[in-house]
Amino acid sequence: MSGVFSEPNNPRAKHLQGSAYLSNRGTDIKFRHGVTEEFMVAYEADNYDEDKNPNGIINFGISENKLCFDLLSKRLTQSDMHHIEPPLLQYPDWRGHMFLREEMARFLTYYCKAPTPLKPENVTLFNGCSSVFSALATVLCDPGEALMIPTPFYGGISNSVYLYGNVQLVFAHLDSKITEANTRPFQLTVEKLKMALQGARSEGVHVKGLILINPQNPLGDIYSQEELLEYLEFAKRHELHVILDELYMLSVFDESATFHSVLSMDRLPDPQRTHVMWGTSKDFGVSGIRFGALYTENRDVSSAVAKLCYLHGLSGIIQYQMAQLLRDHDWINQVYLPTNHSRLKAAHTYITDELKTLGIPFLNRNSGLYIWMDLRRYLRTGTFEEELLLCRRFLDNKVLLSCGKGFQCFEPGWFRLVFTDKIHRLQLGMQRIRQVLQQQAQELHQKLSVPRQLLEQEGQADSTDEAVFVPRQQGPTSGTKTRDLIGLPHQ
Amino acid sequence: MSGVFSEPNNPRAKHLQGSAYLSNRGTDIKFRHGVTEEFMVAYEADNYDEDKNPNGIINFGISENKLCFDLLSKRLTQSDMHHIEPPLLQYPDWRGHMFLREEMARFLTYYCKAPTPLKPENVTLFNGCSSVFSALATVLCDPGEALMIPTPFYGGISNSVYLYGNVQLVFAHLDSKITEANTRPFQLTVEKLKMALQGARSEGVHVKGLILINPQNPLGDIYSQEELLEYLEFAKRHELHVILDELYMLSVFDESATFHSVLSMDRLPDPQRTHVMWGTSKDFGVSGIRFGALYTENRDVSSAVAKLCYLHGLSGIIQYQMAQLLRDHDWINQVYLPTNHSRLKAAHTYITDELKTLGIPFLNRNSGLYIWMDLRRYLRTGTFEEELLLCRRFLDNKVLLSCGKGFQCFEPGWFRLVFTDKIHRLQLGMQRIRQVLQQQAQELHQKLSVPRQLLEQEGQADSTDEAVFVPRQQGPTSGTKTRDLIGLPHQ
Numbered sequence: 001m002s003g004v005f006s007e008p009n010n011p012r013a014k015h016l017q018g019s020a021y022l023s024n025r026g027t028d029i030k031f032r033h034g035v036t037e038e039f040m041v042a043y044e045a046d047n048y049d050e051d052k053n054p055n056g057i058i059n060f061g062i063s064e065n066k067l068c069f070d071l072l073s074k075r076l077t078q079s080d081m082h083h084i085e086p087p088l089l090q091y092p093d094w095r096g097h098m099f100l101r102e103e104m105a106r107f108l109t110y111y112c113k114a115p116t117p118l119k120p121e122n123v124t125l126f127n128g129c130s131s132v133f134s135a136l137a138t139v140l141c142d143p144g145e146a147l148m149i150p151t152p153f154y155g156g157i158s159n160s161v162y163l164y165g166n167v168q169l170v171f172a173h174l175d176s177k178i179t180e181a182n183t184r185p186f187q188l189t190v191e192k193l194k195m196a197l198q199g200a201r202s203e204g205v206h207v208k209g210l211i212l213i214n215p216q217n218p219l220g221d222i223y224s225q226e227e228l229l230e231y232l233e234f235a236k237r238h239e240l241h242v243i244l245d246e247l248y249m250l251s252v253f254d255e256s257a258t259f260h261s262v263l264s265m266d267r268l269p270d271p272q273r274t275h276v277m278w279g280t281s282k283d284f285g286v287s288g289i290r291f292g293a294l295y296t297e298n299r300d301v302s303s304a305v306a307k308l309c310y311l312h313g314l315s316g317i318i319q320y321q322m323a324q325l326l327r328d329h330d331w332i333n334q335v336y337l338p339t340n341h342s343r344l345k346a347a348h349t350y351i352t353d354e355l356k357t358l359g360i361p362f363l364n365r366n367s368g369l370y371i372w373m374d375l376r377r378y379l380r381t382g383t384f385e386e387e388l389l390l391c392r393r394f395l396d397n398k399v400l401l402s403c404g405k406g407f408q409c410f411e412p413g414w415f416r417l418v419f420t421d422k423i424h425r426l427q428l429g430m431q432r433i434r435q436v437l438q439q440q441a442q443e444l445h446q447k448l449s450v451p452r453q454l455l456e457q458e459g460q461a462d463s464t465d466e467a468v469f470v471p472r473q474q475g476p477t478s479g480t481k482t483r484d485l486i487g488l489p490h491q
Numbered sequence: 492m493s494g495v496f497s498e499p500n501n502p503r504a505k506h507l508q509g510s511a512y513l514s515n516r517g518t519d520i521k522f523r524h525g526v527t528e529e530f531m532v533a534y535e536a537d538n539y540d541e542d543k544n545p546n547g548i549i550n551f552g553i554s555e556n557k558l559c560f561d562l563l564s565k566r567l568t569q570s571d572m573h574h575i576e577p578p579l580l581q582y583p584d585w586r587g588h589m590f591l592r593e594e595m596a597r598f599l600t601y602y603c604k605a606p607t608p609l610k611p612e613n614v615t616l617f618n619g620c621s622s623v624f625s626a627l628a629t630v631l632c633d634p635g636e637a638l639m640i641p642t643p644f645y646g647g648i649s650n651s652v653y654l655y656g657n658v659q660l661v662f663a664h665l666d667s668k669i670t671e672a673n674t675r676p677f678q679l680t681v682e683k684l685k686m687a688l689q690g691a692r693s694e695g696v697h698v699k700g701l702i703l704i705n706p707q708n709p710l711g712d713i714y715s716q717e718e719l720l721e722y723l724e725f726a727k728r729h730e731l732h733v734i735l736d737e738l739y740m741l742s743v744f745d746e747s748a749t750f751h752s753v754l755s756m757d758r759l760p761d762p763q764r765t766h767v768m769w770g771t772s773k774d775f776g777v778s779g780i781r782f783g784a785l786y787t788e789n790r791d792v793s794s795a796v797a798k799l800c801y802l803h804g805l806s807g808i809i810q811y812q813m814a815q816l817l818r819d820h821d822w823i824n825q826v827y828l829p830t831n832h833s834r835l836k837a838a839h840t841y842i843t844d845e846l847k848t849l850g851i852p853f854l855n856r857n858s859g860l861y862i863w864m865d866l867r868r869y870l871r872t873g874t875f876e877e878e879l880l881l882c883r884r885f886l887d888n889k890v891l892l893s894c895g896k897g898f899q900c901f902e903p904g905w906f907r908l909v910f911t912d913k914i915h916r917l918q919l920g921m922q923r924i925r926q927v928l929q930q931q932a933q934e935l936h937q938k939l940s941v942p943r944q945l946l947e948q949e950g951q952a953d954s955t956d957e958a959v960f961v962p963r964q965q966g967p968t969s970g971t972k973t974r975d976l977i978g979l980p981h982q
Contacts, residue, residue: 019791021732021763023699026630030795044584062582069577076575076808084567086560089777091553093535127618127781131802138655139517143634163799164629164655208514241512272512286580288807300510304521308654311622311803316779317567318806 065285088316096125112261137161152407172196209241220365254366376413556776579807587616603752622803628652643898663687700732711856745857867904
């Protein structure tokens with residue numbers, strides 16, 4: 001089920017690579033590589049720097065918001081951040097200092113639009129949301145049991161639930177095809193969840209919960225309240241926990257889009273099995289701070305994960321700073337969010353304009369730090385091997401992109417492009433992408449003698465007013481949501 | 492093997508207490524209580540504050556050095572600590588930023604007196620040493636396998652290796668008895684390690700490594716170079732990893748005592764199976780900072796634990812501050828260490844004088860933040876139930892102490908007293924201890940009609956020049972190390 005990783009359960013692989021010093025699982029852990037790990041290593045060794053390494057790799061792969069370091073650096077070095085008192089240097093309550101849990105509850109109440117005040121005692125703090133996944137998976141599932149997740153999804157979750165917890169993921173595969181039931185590409189429906197659950201059960205896999213990412217990573221989809229309710233009702237019918245990753249909730253940068261936190265609902269179908277996580281990594285662009293929070297009403301769950309918290313603890317100094325940051329609604333509302341959103345929108349516009357110019361179909365969403373784009377027509381064959389080759393070609397041309405396999409995407413040829421960086425980097429990165437794609441198209445045309453018309457039929461996805469794709473030489477299909485469309489005037 | 496915790500492997504207990512929401516291991520984790528957990532909860536609800544809660548509980552239980560908050564607060568708020576640059580807010584190398592790993596290697600080279608410079612690439616950083624234990628146990632042992640540790644030992648290690656890793660501890664029990672082979676109480680010998688290993692093997696338990704705490708917690712023992720070498724040679728013979736917890740290496744506060752880090756050795760018997768950990772919690776009295784380091788030459792081990800590191804990551808801001816702290820050898824050598832050591836010594840002297848006055852035998856060491864003391868004569872019967880009753884009685888009289896059971900001590904009646912607090916707290920705490928013991932002694936004498944002479948025969952430990960105990964009405968036995976002796980002039 002976790003096929004994105006290199007043979008973690010292959011005894012022969014183990015034997016060949018095994019270490020006299022490690023346990024079997026230690027060997028598994030050591031050799032558990034994500035598909036893009038080699039690319040990350042290459043990037044680390046040669047990353048772009050305007051002055052020192054202008055020929056280095058431009059990073060469109062890692063989901064970090066680099067647009068607001070100036071604001072954050074300024075805020076985090078203000079004098080109110082430099083306070084130290086003895087309790088901050090002593091062992092804390094491992095669930096987090098109460099002052100921060102209170103602040104977190106207030107913050108979530110306000111920004112998630114909770115109908116009644118959320119409670120500090122339902123908040124548990126961690127050094128990042130990967131740790132929340134690890135702890136939750138461990139206390140909800142026994143080894144070998146599973147959590148279900150729609151694909152494509154942020155692949156790091158696979159490691160977070162597996163490395164310590166030995167929990168598997170069961171995939172509900174979404175695809176880009178538009179049908180009667182699917183009015184938009186990669187649409188999540190209860191039917192697909194049901195199919196995946198039945199499939200897992202027929203293979204004897206015990207599924208204990210469902211993971212939903214909202215806003216979705218890498219799609220950028222935001223679930224409507226109705227959809228959300230349907231998924232939660234489905235989970236309730238099957239006694240599944242629902243883990244809601246709302247890590248990008250404040251990274252919705254267009255007013256036309258509205259995010260609904262599960263915490264905003266008047267009534268949750270199964271509150272005791274609904275667990276929400278949020279952190280500062282994405283929405284405040286400070287992934288290096290390591291701060292994540294779990295909100296759950298379930299006392300058994302919160303007290304079980306609390307036992308694991310001392311292995312995921314964050315510094316008292318950071319707890320104090322995060323409380324200062326989260327309580328500063330004036331700065332967040334008047335300075336940070338407007339600036340961040342306008343910068344996100346500008347960067348998104350720049351990249352989407354470029355993609356349109358290049359004739360690359362993509363999901364045109366208004367949330368997240370990334371764009372999900374369709375490069376299927378640049379693959380010689382519709383295989384993941386070809387996808388990986390293209391990904392490597394990008395890297396060889398000094399631009400890091402994440403390929404769909406890393407997100408367990410069902411269809412080869414989709415890529416995630418993270419656009420939250422300075423304009424000159426975006427420009428340089430797009431220039432390199434353009435070169436690779438031109439080269440790739442030429443090779444496809446010349447070396448493989450691909451008929452010209454094949455190159456002009458750009459992909460397999462259906463055209464739709466919400467979606468990504470319109471055939472070359474044809475204008476946008478008629479529809480109401482024209483902002484979601486990509487016309488392809490020229491390449 | 493982990494009997495200090497409440498029935499973690501008892502299916503009936505599971506069933507009775509089980510939760511519909513948790514996995515079996517989630518239930519185990521939730522209900523895994525240390526013996527002193529109830530005391531900790533009571534303490535949290537009613538801790539002493541000079542102004543706000545003068546009748547609150549004095550904490551002699553938690554091993555924290557509260558003597559130097561003034562120095563640390565001052566140092567950590569100096570202007571060189573307030574630096575923020577983008578890389579600190581971004582995802583780091585999960586093993587830790589290279590600037591800090593370099594600083595850590597330099598620090599260990601200097602303070603451990605390494606014969607050649609230690610290497611940054613052998614350093615891996617974590618949010619505390621509990622996380623190091625968790626990660627190491629997981630990659631060295633498969634579930635159900637074991638690490639061996641001499642008792643008494645810091646009991647938190649049991650949870651750190653078990654909760655995620657499902658690794659058991661095998662105990663090599665030490666006792667206070669002086670014999671031909673044991674020249675001092677609780678002496679660790681290779682023979683005892685061998686016995687414990689054989690015992691475990693005969694029960695089919697696979698022991699993968701040995702944990703050594705040096706300076707020892709709770710004993711305060713410092714292993715000589717010869718002893719250390721013997722233990723390492725033993726481990727090599729049996730292909731055991733050795734995990735060295737050197738968390739208290741700079742908390743040796745008397746010049747007459749010398750600590751030898753395993754990193755100071757010219758030659759390690761089995762360098763590929765020797766792993767050292769250190770952190771700032773104890774030696775810098777900042778347990779709330781969450782900073783620990785692993786030093787190992789073994790590439791397999793370091794790359795396997797590195798995979799788990801993102802679940803134990805520490806903030807970039809903290810990494811920067813720790814680098815500033817560790818590189819400041821002038822401040823450490825000229826300000827911090829002299830002050831800390833003189834304060835440790837003064838507090839230790841105050842408490843040991845009090846204990847002598849009370850006629851309480853104890854191990855008279857020159858390291859650590861605690862004293863290991865013998866209250867066996869205050870138990871009605873030599874059982875752990877009685878030990879727990881006495882511990883509860885201390886708490887009822889508003890002083891928190893850790894009882895031997897929490898350290899898996901083999902003999903009931905030993906307690907650890909943490910002395911690293913302000914003098915007025917030490918005075919108040921000792922006053923309360925005196926009251927409890929007087930009461931306890933009276934009850935033992937009156938209610939149980941314990942013969943007077945029994946009360947006057949103070950315990951069962953042998954008298955020795957290194958040890959703790961001399962019978963009442965008798966001066967110290969003759970011997971060279973008189974500073975280690977406790978005379979009992981009067982009660």
